Amino acid sequence: MRNLHPAISFGYFAFVILITVVFLHPVMLGISLVSSLLYAIYLNGIKSLRFTLLFLVPMMLLAAIINPLFNHLGNTVLFTVANIQITLESTLYGLATAAMLAAVILWFSCYNKIMTSDKFIYLFGRIIPAISLIISMALRFIPRYIAQIKKISYAQRAIGRDVGSGRIIDRLRSGADVLSIMVTWALENGVDTADSMRSRGYGLKGRSAYSLYQPNSRDKTLAAFSLYLAVLVIAGIALRLVLISYFPLIELNHLSVSALFIYLAFLLLCLFPLLLDGFEELKWRFSRSRI
Amino acid sequence: MxxxxxxxxxxxxxxxxxxxxxxxxxxxxxxxxxxxxxxxxxxxxxxxxxxxxxxxxxxxxxxxxxxxxxxxxxxxxxxxxxxxxxxxxxxxxxxxxxxxxxxxxxxxxxxxxxxxxxxxxxxxxxxxxxxxxxxxxxxxxxxxxxxxxxxxxxxxxxxxxxxxxxxxxxxxxxxxxxxxxxxxxxxxxxxxxxxxxxxxxxxxxxxxxxxxxxxxxxxxxxxGDVGAVSANLNANGSAMLKAFPTATRVFLAAENLTGSTRSPAATCPITIREGRNWLKRQLAQQLEQPLTQQLEELLPTAQSQAVALDSPTHIPYSIPVPPTAPIPAHIPAHRESQRDSQIDSPSNANAIVAGAREVWFRYDRKGEDILRGLTLEVRESELFCLLGGNGTGKSTTLGVLAGLRKPYRGKVWIEKHAGSSNPLSAVSSIKPTAARGGLCLLPQDSQTVFTEKTIRDDLLTMFSDPKSEVSLAITDNIAMLLEIDTLLDRHPFDVSAGEQQRAALAKVLLREPQVLLLDEPTKGLDAAFKEQLAAILVKLKSQSVSILMVSHDIEFCAAHADRCAMLFDGAIISQGPRRQFFNNNNFYTTAANRMSRGLIDDIVTAEDILERLSAPTPETQG
The missing domain is CATH 3.40.50.300 (P-loop containing nucleotide triphosphate hydrolases)
Structure with missing residues (x-):
C-alpha cells in the first residue's frame, strides 16, 4: 500500500471512509470497523489496539448511550426514564454512529501512515501547482522558525537573560521581545530565500510540478481491481440489494445471495490493503528463503 | 569569446x-x-x-x-x-x-x-x-x-x-x-x-x-594569475596579501628580505607541496651560501619588510603588542629566550579560574554520550583555544561550562574570588546574574543574541535601570572598547557580520564575566575582522578576563592562543602551550608547520619560517 501511487491510495481511503460515513449499514459497518482495526494494528503495531480499547470503546459506549437520550425518533419505545422515551431505533442508530466514528478514526490513522505529506502535496500540486509549493514551503519554514526561537532563548540564557523564569510579567515581556526579533529575523532571511527563488526562475510563466510518483502496471491492475469492487458496492446500494433505514422503523435487507455478494465485495475492498501488504510480505519471505 | x-x-x-x-x-x-x-x-x-x-x-x-x-x-x-x-x-x-x-x-x-x-x-x-x-x-x-x-x-x-x-x-x-x-x-x-x-x-x-x-x-x-597578482600586491604593500596562502606569503617575504627578484613570478608557490619544494631548494642554496651577510647589509629593509608581512598597519588603532608579534628576524640572541618563555607560556603560572573535571554528558537519557570524561581548566587572563572537528562536542562543552546543560557525572566549577581585579566591576547597576557568577557564553550565531531595534537599546536591556546616567555611560564605554560606538543607533541586523559579533560581545561583556566562552568567533569573518577580534581579545586579557574559545580555525588559534587543546570523541586528546601543541600535531596543524615539517623544526607561523631562513641555520635538517 505504501508504494502504491498516491492517487490510488487517496481514492481508496476516500471511498471506504465515505461509504462508512454515509451508509450506516450494520454489516458493512462491522466489516469496515474490523478491517480498519486490523490494518491499523498491522501498520501501527499493538499500540493501536490499546488506543482502541482505552479510547474508542468508551467513546462508542458513550455515543450509544447519549444518542437515544437526545434523539426521540423511532416508533418502538423500549422504556421511559424521567419522561424521556428511549426508542430501539435511536439506540441502534447511536450504536451504528459510534461504530462509524470509531471506524473513521481508525481509517484516518491508517491514512496518515500511508499518505505522507509529500504524497498529499503531489496530489494537490497536480491540481493547483502553487498550493503544493506553499505547503512544501510551510513544512520547511515552520520547523525552521521553531528551531530559531529555541536558539534565541538558548542564547539569551547563555548571556544571562533567562527568558523562561522570573515573574510572569517579565516572562511575557521577554517572550514578546523574542517574537518581535523573530519577525525581523524571518523577514531579513526571507530576502535571501526570495533571491534564491527568483534566481532559479520562480515567477516565470508555466510552472510545472514534479513528483516522484509515476503510475506503473501494478498500480493500474490494483486500481482496476479496487475500482471494480467499489462499483459493485455502489451498484448494490443503488439497486437496494443492501439497504438500511433506522427511522421510523428499522428496515434492513434480507440476507439474499446478491446481498451476500455485495458484503463479500465490500469485505474484499476493506481488507484489500491488508491482503496486498500481507501477500507481498509473504512473497518476499518466500523469495528470500529460496536464495 | x-x-x-x-x-x-x-x-x-x-x-x-x-x-x-x-x-x-x-x-x-x-x-x-x-x-x-x-x-x-x-x-x-x-x-x-x-x-x-x-x-x-x-x-x-x-x-x-x-x-x-x-x-x-x-x-x-x-x-x-x-x-x-x-x-x-x-x-x-x-x-x-x-x-x-x-x-x-x-x-x-x-x-x-x-x-x-x-x-x-x-x-x-x-x-x-x-x-x-x-x-x-x-x-x-x-x-x-x-x-x-x-x-x-x-x-x-x-x-x-x-x-x-x-x-x-x-x-x-x-x-x-x-x-x-x-x-x-x-x-x-x-x-x-x-x-x-x-x-x-x-x-x-x-x-x-x-x-x-x-x-x-x-x-x-x-x-590575473595568482603569481602575478600576489607579486603585484606585494609590490604595493597591500594588506590583502595577508589572506593569501602561507607558501605564497613566505615566498614573497623571502624575496623582499633578500631584496632580489631572482625567481620569475611564474614559480610562485601556492600549495603546501609547492611551498615545501621551494623551501627545500631554498635551504639547499642556503647551505652553500648563507644569506646572513647579505642580510646585514640590507638590515633596514629587512626590518620594514618583516613588519609588512604581519602588517598591523591596517588595524587603525593601537593595541598592546600580542605575545605572538613577529620576533624581529635580525636579533638572534633575543629570539631563543623569547621562544623559551613562550613554551613556558606565562599563563601556565596563572591561577585556575574555572574548569571541568571528568564531565559526562548526553542530550537524551538513551542517547549517546557527547562528553566522555572531559577535563579542562581555564587560567586567569589567558586565551585558551579548544580545537576539534564537527560533532566532537565543542559547543556542548561550552554549554556545560556555562551551566546551560547539566552533566550527569563530573564537576564544573568556577573560582568565585578570581577576577576581582576586573576593572569593569565598578559597574553596580547590572542585573545580578543568577548564580553563574562571571561566566558568560557568546553563542555562535550572533543574531540570536539581539532582541531590540537598535544596538544601544539592546545593550541597555542588560541593566536593571536602563535610563540612568550610569547605564548610558557604561554602554558608551563598552562600545568604545569594542569599536562599535559609531553603530549604536543602527539595527543589529543591519551591520556586517564582524560588527554584529562585536555588538554581541559587548552585550555579554556587560555581565562582567571573569571567564568568557566564545563559540566559533571567527566563523564567516574576513582576515581583517579576525585581526580586529584578536586585538579585542588581547585587550580583554589585559583586563584579567580569561577566554575559552572553541574553533575550527587553526591558523587563528596558532597565531593568537596562549594554550590550545584538541577535543575528540568528547574528551581532550592533547593540550599544551600554543607552540608545543602545534608542533606535536602532524596533520591538524598550521599550513606553515606542514610546509616546513621535517625541513625546519618548531615552526608554527609563516613568520617563523622567514625568521629561520634569514638566520644562520645550524638546526635545519636540510
Missing part, C-alpha cells in the same frame, strides 16, 4: 555618498575559474549581483555588463535563470522546499520542464554530487555542508554555463568547505562550467583558480 564582459561599471546604492563599485573592467572567459577576493564590504557581492538581472541591486549605475555579446539586461529572464547559476552565502536561507528531491527539482519546475526531463536531470545531478543517499530526506536533517551542496546541485540541474558563488563556504567548517570547493573544481574540470567565486578561504581556493581578482573599496586592485 568572453562569457561576461564588464565594461567600466560604476554603481552607488541609493542615498550613499561613496560608490560601491568604481570603474570595474573585467572579462571572464568561458570555462574559467575566477576567484574574487577582498574584505567584507569591498563590493564583491555587489559586483557578483550585477551578473544576474533579477539579483541586481537598485541604485545609480554607469557602464554595462555583456553576457556573451549581448547586454545582460536584454537577455531573457528565462534564459538567465537556466544559464547563470547563483549560489549565496547562507546554506539555510536558500533552501525553499522541505524535501531534498523537491529542492533539486525546484528550478526545473520554474522553467516548466515536464516530469520525464526533471526526473533525468535530477537523477544525473544527484549521482554527480553523491546525493542519492539523502535524496528522500527532509532538508532539516542535513548538515550545513550537505545543505550547501544541495544548493549547488539545485542550481546545477538547470545546466548553467556559469556558476556565480558569493562566499558559499563562509558558514561551513573547514572540512565541509574543502569538500564543497573540490566539488566546484570537479564541475569546472568535468563539465567546463565557468566558475566565478567570491571567497575568503584563499589558502584552499587559490590553487584551483586560473584568475584572481582583488577588489578594494569597490575598485579592482589587481587581476
Amino acid at each position: 568572453a562569457l561576461f564582459t564588464v565594461k567600466d561599471l560604476s554603481f552607488s546604492y541609493p542615498q550613499q555618498s561613496t560608490p560601491a563599485l568604481t570603474a570595474i573592467d573585467l572579462t571572464v572567459e568561458a570555462g574559467g575559474f575566477v576567484v574574487l577576493c577582498g574584505r567584507s564590504g569591498c563590493g564583491k557581492s555587489t559586483l557578483l549581483r550585477h551578473l544576474k538581472t533579477v539579483l541586481t541591486p537598485h541604485g545609480t549605475r554607469e557602464g554595462e555588463v555583456l553576457f556573451g555579446d549581448r547586454p545582460l539586461a536584454q537577455v531573457e529572464l528565462r534564459e538567465q535563470s537556466s544559464r547563470i547559476g547563483f549560489v549565496l552565502q547562507s546554506p539555510d536561507n536558500q533552501i525553499v522546499t522541505d524535501k531534498v528531491w523537491h529542492e533539486l527539482a525546484f528550478g526545473l519546475e520554474s522553467l516548466g520542464c515536464d516530469t520525464a526531463t526533471i526526473r533525468l536531470r535530477v537523477a544525473e545531478m544527484a549521482s554527480f554530487f553523491g546525493i542519492q543517499e539523502w535524496y528522500h530526506k527532509d532538508v532539516n536533517e542535513l548538515s550545513g555542508g550537505q545543505k550547501q551542496l544541495l544548493n549547488l546541485a539545485a542550481v546545477m540541474v538547470m545546466q548553467p554555463d556559469v556558476l556565480v558563488l558569493d562566499e558559499p563556504t563562509a558558514q561551513l567548517d573547514p572540512i565541509a568547505a574543502a569538500e564543497f570547493l573540490n566539488q566546484l573544481k570537479k564541475i569546472n574540470d568535468e563539465t567546463g562550467t565557468t566558475i566565478i567565486l567570491a571567497e575568503q578561504r584563499l589558502e584552499v581556493v587559490l590553487p584551483l583558480a586560473d584568475k584572481v581578482v582583488v577588489l578594494v573599496d569597490g575598485r579592482i586592485l589587481a587581476a
Whole structure:
C-alpha cells in the first residue's frame, strides 16, 4: 500500500471512509470497523489496539448511550426514564454512529501512515501547482522558525537573560521581545530565500510540478481491481440489494445471495490493503528463503 | 569569446555618498575559474549581483555588463535563470522546499520542464554530487555542508554555463568547505562550467583558480594569475596579501628580505607541496651560501619588510603588542629566550579560574554520550583555544561550562574570588546574574543574541535601570572598547557580520564575566575582522578576563592562543602551550608547520619560517 501511487491510495481511503460515513449499514459497518482495526494494528503495531480499547470503546459506549437520550425518533419505545422515551431505533442508530466514528478514526490513522505529506502535496500540486509549493514551503519554514526561537532563548540564557523564569510579567515581556526579533529575523532571511527563488526562475510563466510518483502496471491492475469492487458496492446500494433505514422503523435487507455478494465485495475492498501488504510480505519471505 | 564582459561599471546604492563599485573592467572567459577576493564590504557581492538581472541591486549605475555579446539586461529572464547559476552565502536561507528531491527539482519546475526531463536531470545531478543517499530526506536533517551542496546541485540541474558563488563556504567548517570547493573544481574540470567565486578561504581556493581578482573599496586592485597578482600586491604593500596562502606569503617575504627578484613570478608557490619544494631548494642554496651577510647589509629593509608581512598597519588603532608579534628576524640572541618563555607560556603560572573535571554528558537519557570524561581548566587572563572537528562536542562543552546543560557525572566549577581585579566591576547597576557568577557564553550565531531595534537599546536591556546616567555611560564605554560606538543607533541586523559579533560581545561583556566562552568567533569573518577580534581579545586579557574559545580555525588559534587543546570523541586528546601543541600535531596543524615539517623544526607561523631562513641555520635538517 505504501508504494502504491498516491492517487490510488487517496481514492481508496476516500471511498471506504465515505461509504462508512454515509451508509450506516450494520454489516458493512462491522466489516469496515474490523478491517480498519486490523490494518491499523498491522501498520501501527499493538499500540493501536490499546488506543482502541482505552479510547474508542468508551467513546462508542458513550455515543450509544447519549444518542437515544437526545434523539426521540423511532416508533418502538423500549422504556421511559424521567419522561424521556428511549426508542430501539435511536439506540441502534447511536450504536451504528459510534461504530462509524470509531471506524473513521481508525481509517484516518491508517491514512496518515500511508499518505505522507509529500504524497498529499503531489496530489494537490497536480491540481493547483502553487498550493503544493506553499505547503512544501510551510513544512520547511515552520520547523525552521521553531528551531530559531529555541536558539534565541538558548542564547539569551547563555548571556544571562533567562527568558523562561522570573515573574510572569517579565516572562511575557521577554517572550514578546523574542517574537518581535523573530519577525525581523524571518523577514531579513526571507530576502535571501526570495533571491534564491527568483534566481532559479520562480515567477516565470508555466510552472510545472514534479513528483516522484509515476503510475506503473501494478498500480493500474490494483486500481482496476479496487475500482471494480467499489462499483459493485455502489451498484448494490443503488439497486437496494443492501439497504438500511433506522427511522421510523428499522428496515434492513434480507440476507439474499446478491446481498451476500455485495458484503463479500465490500469485505474484499476493506481488507484489500491488508491482503496486498500481507501477500507481498509473504512473497518476499518466500523469495528470500529460496536464495 | 568572453562569457561576461564588464565594461567600466560604476554603481552607488541609493542615498550613499561613496560608490560601491568604481570603474570595474573585467572579462571572464568561458570555462574559467575566477576567484574574487577582498574584505567584507569591498563590493564583491555587489559586483557578483550585477551578473544576474533579477539579483541586481537598485541604485545609480554607469557602464554595462555583456553576457556573451549581448547586454545582460536584454537577455531573457528565462534564459538567465537556466544559464547563470547563483549560489549565496547562507546554506539555510536558500533552501525553499522541505524535501531534498523537491529542492533539486525546484528550478526545473520554474522553467516548466515536464516530469520525464526533471526526473533525468535530477537523477544525473544527484549521482554527480553523491546525493542519492539523502535524496528522500527532509532538508532539516542535513548538515550545513550537505545543505550547501544541495544548493549547488539545485542550481546545477538547470545546466548553467556559469556558476556565480558569493562566499558559499563562509558558514561551513573547514572540512565541509574543502569538500564543497573540490566539488566546484570537479564541475569546472568535468563539465567546463565557468566558475566565478567570491571567497575568503584563499589558502584552499587559490590553487584551483586560473584568475584572481582583488577588489578594494569597490575598485579592482589587481587581476590575473595568482603569481602575478600576489607579486603585484606585494609590490604595493597591500594588506590583502595577508589572506593569501602561507607558501605564497613566505615566498614573497623571502624575496623582499633578500631584496632580489631572482625567481620569475611564474614559480610562485601556492600549495603546501609547492611551498615545501621551494623551501627545500631554498635551504639547499642556503647551505652553500648563507644569506646572513647579505642580510646585514640590507638590515633596514629587512626590518620594514618583516613588519609588512604581519602588517598591523591596517588595524587603525593601537593595541598592546600580542605575545605572538613577529620576533624581529635580525636579533638572534633575543629570539631563543623569547621562544623559551613562550613554551613556558606565562599563563601556565596563572591561577585556575574555572574548569571541568571528568564531565559526562548526553542530550537524551538513551542517547549517546557527547562528553566522555572531559577535563579542562581555564587560567586567569589567558586565551585558551579548544580545537576539534564537527560533532566532537565543542559547543556542548561550552554549554556545560556555562551551566546551560547539566552533566550527569563530573564537576564544573568556577573560582568565585578570581577576577576581582576586573576593572569593569565598578559597574553596580547590572542585573545580578543568577548564580553563574562571571561566566558568560557568546553563542555562535550572533543574531540570536539581539532582541531590540537598535544596538544601544539592546545593550541597555542588560541593566536593571536602563535610563540612568550610569547605564548610558557604561554602554558608551563598552562600545568604545569594542569599536562599535559609531553603530549604536543602527539595527543589529543591519551591520556586517564582524560588527554584529562585536555588538554581541559587548552585550555579554556587560555581565562582567571573569571567564568568557566564545563559540566559533571567527566563523564567516574576513582576515581583517579576525585581526580586529584578536586585538579585542588581547585587550580583554589585559583586563584579567580569561577566554575559552572553541574553533575550527587553526591558523587563528596558532597565531593568537596562549594554550590550545584538541577535543575528540568528547574528551581532550592533547593540550599544551600554543607552540608545543602545534608542533606535536602532524596533520591538524598550521599550513606553515606542514610546509616546513621535517625541513625546519618548531615552526608554527609563516613568520617563523622567514625568521629561520634569514638566520644562520645550524638546526635545519636540510
